[in-house]
Amino acid sequence: xxxxxxxxxxxxxxxxxxxxxxxxxxxxxxxxxxxxxxxxxxxxxxxxxxxxxxxxxxxxxxxxxxxxxxxxxxxxxxxxxxxxxxxxxxxxxxxxxxxxxxxxxxxxxxxxxxxxxxxxxxxxxxxxxxxxxxxxxxxxxxxxxxxxxxxxxxxxxxxxxxxxxxxxxxxxxxxxxxxxxxxxxxxxxxxxxxxxxxxxxxxxxxxxxxxxxxxxxxxxxxxxxxxxxxxxxxxxxxxxxxxxxxxxxxxxxxxxxxxxxxxxxxxxxxxxxxxxxxxxxxxxxxxxxxxxxxxxxxxxxxxxxxxxxxxxxxxxxxxxxxxxxxxxxxxxxxxxxxxxxxxxxxxxxxxxxxxxxxxxxxxxxxxxxxxxxxxxxxxxxxxxxxxxxxxxxxxxxxxxxxxxxxxxxxxxxxxxxxxxxxxxxxxxxxxxxxxxxxxxxxxxxxxxxxxxxxxxxxxxxxxxxxxxxxxxxxxxxxxxxxxxxxxxxxxxxxxxxxxxxxxxxxxxxxxxxxxxxxxxxxxxxxxxxxxxxxxxxxxxxxxxxxxxxxxxxxxxxxxxxxxxxxxxxxxxxxxxxxxxxxxxxxxxxxxxxxxxxxxxxxxxxxxxxxxxxxxxxxxxxxxxxxxxxxxxxxxxxxxxxxxxxxxxxxxxxxxxxxxxxxxxxxxxxxxxxxxxxxxxxxxxxxxxxxxxxxxxxxxxxxxxxxxxxxxxxxxxxxxxxxxxxxxxxxxxxxxxxxxxxxxxxxxxxxxxxxxxxxxxxxxxxxxxxxxxxxxxxxxxxxxxxxxxxx
Amino acid sequence: xxxxxxxxxxxxxxxxxxxxxxxxxxxxxxxxxxxxxxxxxxxxxxxxxxxxxxxxxxxxxxxxxxxxxxxxxxxxxxxxxxxxxxxxx
Ligand SMILES: Nc1nc2c(ncn2[C@@H]2O[C@H](COP(=O)(O)OP(=O)(O)OP(=O)(O)O)[C@@H](O)[C@H]2O)c(=O)[nH]1
Ligand SMILES: [Mg+2]
Numbered sequence: 001x002x003x004x005x006x007x008x009x010x011x012x013x014x015x016x017x018x019x020x021x022x023x024x025x026x027x028x029x030x031x032x033x034x035x036x037x038x039x040x041x042x043x044x045x046x047x048x049x050x051x052x053x054x055x056x057x058x059x060x061x062x063x064x065x066x067x068x069x070x071x072x073x074x075x076x077x078x079x080x081x082x083x084x085x086x087x088x089x090x091x092x093x094x095x096x097x098x099x100x101x102x103x104x105x106x107x108x109x110x111x112x113x114x115x116x117x118x119x120x121x122x123x124x125x126x127x128x129x130x131x132x133x134x135x136x137x138x139x140x141x142x143x144x145x146x147x148x149x150x151x152x153x154x155x156x157x158x159x160x161x162x163x164x165x166x167x168x169x170x171x172x173x174x175x176x177x178x179x180x181x182x183x184x185x186x187x188x189x190x191x192x193x194x195x196x197x198x199x200x201x202x203x204x205x206x207x208x209x210x211x212x213x214x215x216x217x218x219x220x221x222x223x224x225x226x227x228x229x230x231x232x233x234x235x236x237x238x239x240x241x242x243x244x245x246x247x248x249x250x251x252x253x254x255x256x257x258x259x260x261x262x263x264x265x266x267x268x269x270x271x272x273x274x275x276x277x278x279x280x281x282x283x284x285x286x287x288x289x290x291x292x293x294x295x296x297x298x299x300x301x302x303x304x305x306x307x308x309x310x311x312x313x314x315x316x317x318x319x320x321x322x323x324x325x326x327x328x329x330x331x332x333x334x335x336x337x338x339x340x341x342x343x344x345x346x347x348x349x350x351x352x353x354x355x356x357x358x359x360x361x362x363x364x365x366x367x368x369x370x371x372x373x374x375x376x377x378x379x380x381x382x383x384x385x386x387x388x389x390x391x392x393x394x395x396x397x398x399x400x401x402x403x404x405x406x407x408x409x410x411x412x413x414x415x416x417x418x419x420x421x422x423x424x425x426x427x428x429x430x431x432x433x434x435x436x437x438x439x440x441x442x443x444x445x446x447x448x449x450x451x452x453x454x455x456x457x458x459x460x461x462x463x464x465x466x467x468x469x470x471x472x473x474x475x476x477x478x479x480x481x482x483x484x485x486x487x488x489x490x491x492x493x494x495x496x497x498x499x500x501x502x503x504x505x506x507x508x509x510x511x512x513x514x515x516x517x518x519x520x521x522x523x524x525x526x527x528x529x530x531x532x533x534x535x536x537x538x539x540x541x542x543x544x545x546x547x548x549x550x551x552x553x554x555x556x557x558x559x560x561x562x563x564x565x566x567x568x569x570x571x572x573x574x575x576x577x578x579x580x581x582x583x584x585x586x587x588x589x590x591x592x593x594x595x596x597x598x599x600x601x602x603x604x605x606x607x608x609x610x611x612x613x614x615x616x617x618x619x620x621x622x623x624x625x626x627x628x629x630x631x632x633x634x635x636x637x638x639x640x641x642x643x644x645x646x647x648x649x650x651x652x653x654x655x656x657x658x659x660x661x662x663x664x665x666x667x668x669x670x671x672x673x674x675x676x677x678x679x680x681x682x683x684x685x686x687x688x689x690x691x692x693x694x695x696x697x698x699x700x701x702x703x704x705x706x707x708x709x710x711x712x713x714x715x716x717x718x719x720x721x722x723x724x725x726x727x728x729x730x731x732x733x734x735x736x737x738x739x740x741x742x743x744x745x746x747x748x749x750x751x752x753x754x755x756x757x758x759x760x761x762x763x764x765x766x767x768x769x770x771x772x773x774x775x776x777x778x779x780x781x782x783x784x785x786x787x788x789x790x
Numbered sequence: 791x792x793x794x795x796x797x798x799x800x801x802x803x804x805x806x807x808x809x810x811x812x813x814x815x816x817x818x819x820x821x822x823x824x825x826x827x828x829x830x831x832x833x834x835x836x837x838x839x840x841x842x843x844x845x846x847x848x849x850x851x852x853x854x855x856x857x858x859x860x861x862x863x864x865x866x867x868x869x870x871x872x873x874x875x876x877x878x879x
Contacts, residue, residue: 062834067827094860097836127860252833278862279846288849383864387852395866396853491853491866492831 002084005164006054008077010105011089012098013037013060014496016117019147020089021057024157028512031505032373034400035060035494036418039070041077048157056083059417064104065248066218069417079108079203084164087156089115092122092144095129096263102138103175103255109204111163111170112140115156119144121497130266137262139171148502177254180242184235185209191228199224213239214248278497282380291384298377302368303465306361307458313360314445321353339537346708347533352526358445358700359517362438363510366407370509374501378403379493386491392473393480395419396491398428402472405435406465407513409745413752423484427476429757430766433745434472436465439699443740446703450721451733453610460737468741471773483765520698528697529704532690535668536708541661548658552651559647566639575635584625584636585644591621663687663709682739682778683732683786692739698746735782743774804877808845808854809870816844817875819858825872832873835863842878 009017013035022029025044030037042057058077059070066072078086088105090098105112114134122128135142141159145152163170176182188209192200201208201222211219212232223229236247243250285294325345332341372378378400386396397419405412412432419425436444444464452460480486567576575581598614626633663669671693672686679689687709694701710723724733744767745753754763811817819841822829836859837843846862848854853866865873 063830065827065830065834067830097859097861100834100836248830249833252830252838256838279857282847282855282862286847286849286855288847288852291849379864383853383855384849386864386866387849390867396864488868490828490868491864492835492869493864494835495855495862495864 001165003050004052004054005084005161006056006082007085007087007160007164008056008058008081008083009087009089010058010074010078010101011060011115011117012062012091012101013494015060015089015091015098016145016147017060017089018042018057020087020115020117020145020153020156021055023147023150023153024053024055028508029057030509030512032370032378033376033496033499033501034373034378035496036070036400036415037373039414039417041073046157048154048161051161053157053161056081061101063101064108066216067420069421072218078105078110079207083110084167085160086110086112087115087160088112089117092116092119092129093125093127095122095127095267096259099259099262100252100255103258106138106172107175107210108207109172111167112138112172113156113159113163114138114140114142115152116142116144117147119152120146120149127267127269130268134262134266137173137265139173173258175254175258177251178243181213181239181247181250181254184213184239188212188228188232188235191231192223195225195228210251212236214251276497278376278495281498282495285377286380286383292388295381295384298372298381302365302372303462305368306364307461310361310364314357317357317360321349321357324353325349342537343530343533347530348526352521352529352704356518356521358438358442358703359514361441361445362407362517363514365438365441366513367506367510369403369407370506371501372403374499374505376496376498379495382491382493383495390488392476393424393484393488394428394476395424395488397493398424401428402432402435405432405437407438409433409435409437409749410752413749413756416756420489422489423480423486424488426757426762427479427484429753430479430762430769431472431476433749433766433770434468434475434742436468436741437699439746440740442700442703443695444737446706446721447724447733447737450724451728451730464737464741467738471742471777475769475773521700524698525700525704528694528701529708532668532694532701532705533708535671535690536663536666538666541665544658544661546657546661548654552654555647555650555654559643562643562646563639566635566642575632581632581636584629584632585640587625588622588633588636588640591618591625594618668709681783682775683729683735683782684739685727688736692743695740696744696746698748699740702740731782731785734785735778738781739774739778741774742770742777744771805874807871808843808856808865808873808875809867811845811875813845813848816842816878818878819843820874820876822869823872823874828869828872836861837863837873843875 009021011017014033014037016031018029018031018038021027021042021044022031025046027042027044029042036059038057038059040059044055044057046053046055056077058074061068061071061074064071064075064078066075077083086105086108088102090102102112102114116122116129116131116134119128131142131144141163143152143156143159145156147153177185185206189205192205192208201219203211203219203222208219208223209232212223212229213236215233215236220229220232239247239250284290287294328349329341329345332338372381381403382396382399384396385399389395389398398416400418401412401415403412404415409432412435413429416425416428416432419428444461448457448460480488563576595614595618598610598617664673668690669686672689675689676684676686679685679692684692687706690709691702691705694705706724707720710720728736750763750767753766754760757763805820808817819837820839822832841858844857846855846857851867853864854870855862855864
């Protein structure tokens with residue numbers, strides 16, 4: 001008895017293979033209600049009594065030809081692999097079409113179990129197939145399953161294991177292709193079997209013979225015997241001459257003949273072309289005129305949802321990290337120069353914390369996308385956009401990867417596998433990084449509130465996204481009319497029935513994403529943050545240009561003198577340590593801080609009402625406070641104006657000057673200054689330069705690195721924004737936003753492009769091409785904008 | 791009008807491209823003009839000679855949705871001009 005059994009899940013796209021895979025192994029692989037969710041083989045483990053079962057999930061395919069990448073992946077796994085049993089996952093509500101792949105699996109002859117999945121849907125439609133009869137006709141065990149509820153999964157595993165223990169129990173029926181065809185198959189398979197085993201391709205003989213007749217190049221390439229290949233070609237030619245059609249088409253006819261026999265005996269009723277609920281929805285959603293407006297509305301809702309819900313959550317996380325930074329930095333005495341403190345507060349909390357703050361938005365975006373995926377709308381979107389996408393040289397199917405690209409570019413690039421290999425797919429991959437990913441969102445969420453008034457946040461953010469889309473359109477057109485000129489494959493995509501998305505599914509997807517993201521934050525981003533922290537910290541400056549300690553001493557002395565002067569005028573010095581007085585000082589400070597915050601959030605132009613009303617509000621609150629005890633209030637205000645506030649400002653300026661001196665001296669400062677001449681014309685300084693280098697590793701690092709160069713770890717995002725606002729102009733911010741949107745994609749994207757486009761050539765083109773575009777656009781914006789800005 | 795020419799017209803009406811079929815009409819799929827990879831893909835999706843097809847939706851000048859065997863398939867414009875169908879009686 002075998003203790004290890006390998007089974008593979010094969011079947012049509014969207015038949016529920018991954019759902020069953022997850023139910024068997026407890027994995028959480030991505031499922032979605034559109035064809036082509038899974039594009040790679042995935043393995044998992046489960047156990048049935050003593051037997052360990054290795055389960056392989058495959059991309060869905062309609063057949064097993066050598067024409068497309070997914071079909072080859074699936075075929076190689078089934079034919080070439082060490083699979084014991086193939087589980088053919090069939091959509092029971094659409095049996096005859098699904099059986100086409102089944103017949104091809106029968107031809108291969110691997111022991112097979114049929115999973116009649118979606119049997120709930122079939123039952124609802126009244127087209128329940130007769131499982132027992134089907135099992136008889138196919139010579140294979142048949143199990144009814146409902147994937148998302150896990151029904152029938154145990155039984156399916158039992159049957160698979162049983163078949164693996166006694167493969168001889170599998171007796172596939174022979175499909176008859178016609179007399180002459182069958183004879184040719186016999187001849188060829190006999191010849192193949194006669195070959196010495198090392199000269200024989202590692203496939204079943206009859207299947208190899210069939211593929212030779214079908215002129216399948218991949219299989220023919222594995223047959224070393226030239227004479228045999230020649231004979232096969234001659235036989236094929238004879239068949240073609242006789243039947244007047246290609247061998248592939250003859251075989252397909254025979255398979256469908258077999259299938260209609262099976263369906264007649266197992267289905268009480270054949271599916272009708274009648275209208276269903278899905279069709280009624282489609283009548284509106286895919287309507288020639290309404291389709292595009294509905295599509296745009298959907299996209300708008302996805303992004304509105306993300307940002308409307310994301311903002312409060314983000315505020316919460318920001319607050320949390322501020323507190324954490326304060327707590328950790330409180331472990332050291334004030335003004336301490338400890339390296340460890342700097343590493344923890346500036347490097348780790350400032351870096352990783354700054355990045356994690358933006359997680360809610362990314363997760364919500366994935367949540368919204370997964371609702372779209374589960375509902376079945378994705379395939380419709382591909383249909384609706386096909387016409388427009390074609391104008392720029394792409395096609396409707398390019399849309400799904402591009403939408404995924406708003407979450408993260410890498411899965412987007414992988415999803416292009418559902419497009420045929422070719423120039424359309426290449427163009428899609430190359431422009432995909434322009435769909436602004438979640439990681440870049442962290443950059444916008446940092447910069448936009450720093451430089452734009454609150455009522456413009458959403459609009460600016462929209463503009464950035466739209467700018468990316470416009471750039472993608474322009475570049476796709478450019479590529480398709482120059483480097484990648486060529487025919488555009490026509491659209492073919494199955495539209496699955498609409499289904500209510502489940503909250504659970506969307507939450508699982510979100511959780512997966514959160515986990516991935518936190519792992520990334522905990523590894524790559526943490527690592528790079530620490531490296532960048534080290535680059536900004538070392539080499540340490542031993543002797544500074546100014547004597548900061550002495551200056552600080554002097555400032556403190558001045559403060560004491562000023563404070564004494566204030567209190568000397570008061571009735572007694574005691575009032576200074578009076579709790580009541582302290583409280584008052586504190587409250588005035590709070591009111592003033594609130595005003596500063598309101599002003600930051602308020603529109604930039606001075607005359608705008610928001611600023612005026614903020615000032616009025618402040619004055620009113622101060623007046624109310626003064627009423628309680630005017631004398632004490634005036635003293636407190638004077639103390640703040642003449643002693644406390646000037647002191648705090650000077651101390652902060654001193655600390656800043658010291659940090660700047662240190663950072664300028666560090667490696668990062670030196671690298672940044674080497675880059676500065678190239679970045680100046682875009683409005684960037686060396687600090688932005690180092691952050692951009694970090695962004696290449698992972699876009700989120702940009703935020704982390706700015707946090708580190710401005711060393712605001714303990715004070716978090718809001719303070720960083722304030723600093724940025726004082727350091728840079730709005731024009732620099734716009735230039736920077738565009739640069740981050742367009743420039744060099746991150747390392748993971750480059751690697752994915754190399755793998756999927758098949759070569760460093762394309763990855764390099766993407767990297768340098770996009771960076772060049774970004775440079776030119778930012779240069780143009782900054783230079784031209786600079787001419788009439790001031 | 792003589793019999794022979796009206797017969798030819800009959801024939802002309804019987805075979806046409808899928809791009810000429812109105813929404814809601816049911817026709818029989820006959821085949822694809824040139825392009826064998828494409829043809830095999832359609833076969834695998836259930837579009838075999840003789841199978842009834844219903845046009846469900848069409849974007850003017852763009853793709854259309856057809857119902858074939860229990861499913862709905864979207865077919866691009868480039869394909870509609872190459873797919874030949876026959877009137878279902
Ligand atoms: N009603 C019903 N829905 C199911 C069943 N099994 C799976 N689904 C749903 O069908 C859709 C497709 O499921 P997947 O598991 O992604 O299908 P797949 O075969 O892996 O698809 P590809 O990876 O694209 O080949 C999902 O929305 C599932 O929730 C079932 O038994 N009944
Ligand atoms: Mg899958």
